[in-house]
């Protein structure tokens with residue numbers, strides 16, 4: 168039996184449909200990450216599970232019990248706010264131990280759990296400070312500690328690490344996952360950091376405009392996106408519009424405007440279909456060791472951006488096809504520079520093939 | 536056309552040294568980012584420059600003039616706050632013209648300015664909208680416009696993109712840089728996102744515990760960090776303890792235990808010195824190791840994040856290192872317990888004196 172089950176959940180704010188027929192099962196002990204653009208409904212989803220928002224339609228079950236009418240404090244789920252609201256007049260310790268105290272735990276227990284989580288978020292030596300005396304990231308860590316210490320079985324974490332530097336975020340996300348697993352808790356973790364989701368989640372759910380776009384293993388979400396939106400939103404993608412001109416057992420050939428051909432392994436469209444091919448920049452290899460094989464193009468580096476650890480290239484092939492590539496810098500001295508001729512290639516199995524969207528490609532991938 | 540200079544600036548809160556002897560010059564029209572662990576004093580630094588707080592010690596100069604006695608409204612500074620967004624009960628137009636309005640500037644003067652701003656950030660059509668009706672990205676752009684309208688020459692940005700999803704954030708950061716460059720401003724941008732800092736800054740400042748560890752161009756911080764702390768904080772790195780066993784004019788050889796040796800371009804180290812050898816996981820060559828600087832070990836774990844695989848390898852000296860590579864179809868995958876050999880070019884191996892306080896302390900975030 169799933170621990171949390173949402174059936175047909177809908178929530179409207181006036182005209183806006185924040186949650187649109189959400190179906191979701193979360194297993195006991197699972198670590199689920201939720202990704203989605205701003206306004207997709209992520210916060211609304213967590214608050215609905217917590218009982219802070221009443222859905223307009225649908226049913227929520229926790230441990231098999233219908234909880235639509237159960238108040239938040241009786242749900243065994245704690246919501247950690249995206250915009251952390253600490254009690255301003257309480258110091259760090261009181262903020263953190265507040266939950267267990269009102270649960271009537273004994274003093275020793277409250278002390279143990281509160282010290283433990285403060286240790287984890289590395290604020291043991293600041294337990295007497297008031298929120299106004301803490302930096303932005305410290306306040307967020309206190310809020311996280313308070314959520315974990317609450318003793319609830321289901322943690323609903325809304326951007327719990329959003330305000331923290333990347334280094335600390337990497338440490339904390341590991342600890343957070345370990346803690347959830349060790350304590351046999353269940354976590355729903357909203358994040359805008361894809362790597363965080365890919366590295367911590369058992370499963371990832373991608374929300375879009377109130378709807379579930381895809382739920383799956385991290386590797387599925389990244390490598391086998393079900394839609395153009397997911398391909399673009401998680402890890403970005405190159406998109407090529409074209410038509411299927413050939414198909415056999417080993418794959419399909421797509422003719423791309425400008426007279427290029429791309430080979431893909433997928434065979435689930437028909438010859439003549441208008442399609443979109445998606446390829447992740449990280450799957451586009453610059454100057455591959457071998458120039459044999461499919462999807463090898465010569466072009467020129469138009470621009471390159473160093474993003475620390477990897478380099479992003481914009482390569483122009485022939486008279487206009489633009490291909491973005493992201494490569495790990497394994498030898499900074501030998502990187503191709505703007506103006507330089509390069510070969511780019513990508514494997515047919517790393518291409519995703521989609522039906523051309525009715526509303527046009529741009530509509531599917533625009534960011535804002 | 537401001538150049539900003541901080542001389543020995545300190546700010547204490549009780550026993551905490553939020554800024555501790557900061558010396559920093561930001562050149563005219565330079566785009567500088569500040570990164571550092573949570574609580575290291577970045578917001579304090581920016582608030583000192585803005586004049587929201589006053590340093591206990593030291594002095595701040597803008598265009599060679601001390602600003603100790605210049606109130607915030609006369610510093611020609613635009614400030615985008617961490618966490619504090621727009622006035623929710625005001626529409627975009629009122630939000631943007633708030634500054635000039637409270638300073639009593641007449642409507643005729645404010646209007647063209649505001650129109651220019653709206654145009655620049657391409658939201659003229661939404662000027663009647665309220666913040667909650669706009670996407671996070673547009674709200675952030677409005678916050679920048681509001682900061683710029685008062686004829687600011689120096690833009691102070693405290694986590695300006697922090698609340699946005701990655702896609703929007705990546706797009707906006709380039710726009711932000713372009714805006715600063717087009718308007719010929721000087722910018723100081725605090726961020727917790729190392730990648731953001733690396734990709735748009737002329738120079739990046741790394742802070743720890745109220746102090747500046749080092750400052751440099753993104754590429755130099757990444758490839759030649761001066762301190763182990765930076766190597767750890769910016770990107771990822773492997774750290775191995777060793778002893779220098781041989782030096783020539785241009786190379787050093789370091790023994791990292793169990794008979795394994797690594798060759799590096801020579802720095803200041805001398806024979807018998809205890810050192811830390813550092814290289815980045817992406818600099819480890821997994822597929823066709825070169826002849827020098829080979830390391831062999833056993834695969835402990837293989838981790839995926841999207842297209843990148845990270846192989847954890849246990850060396851004969853019992854240290855575990857990480858090597859990174861793009862997961863690719865025509866190259867072999869790795870199994871746990873399998874033996875592998877990697878190599879690192881001596882150009883990419885860095886050598887540091889063993890830190891007095893110990894390695895763990897030197898890398899610690901707090």
Ligand SMILES: Nc1ncnc2c1ncn2[C@@H]1O[C@H](COP(=O)(O)OP(=O)(O)OP(=O)(O)O)[C@@H](O)[C@H]1O
Pocket residue numbers: 180183184185203204205206207208209210211212249667671700
């Ligand atoms: N109390 C409310 N009144 C009116 N509209 C609301 C309210 N709460 C949310 N909305 C709207 O519902 C939609 C979903 O909002 P929600 O906060 O769940 O998004 P989100 O995915 O958490 O976004 P973000 O990444 O920006 O936090 C948005 O369009 C938002 O404007």
Ligand SMILES: Nc1ncnc2c1ncn2[C@@H]1O[C@H](COP(=O)(O)OP(=O)(O)OP(=O)(O)O)[C@@H](O)[C@H]1O
Pocket residue numbers: 299300301302303304305330332548551552553571572573574575576577578579580617727
């Ligand atoms: N008003 C205050 N009273 C007491 N202590 C303060 C005050 N403001 C800041 N501090 C302390 O000074 C230190 C530096 O804080 P600051 O806000 O500058 O950090 P930061 O680098 O911006 O961190 P973050 O990345 O988390 O925002 C912290 O230890 C903080 O607790």
Ligand SMILES: [Mg+2]
Pocket residue numbers: 209210211249325
């Ligand atoms: Mg939200």
Ligand SMILES: [Mg+2]
Pocket residue numbers: 302303304577578579617
């Ligand atoms: Mg701050």
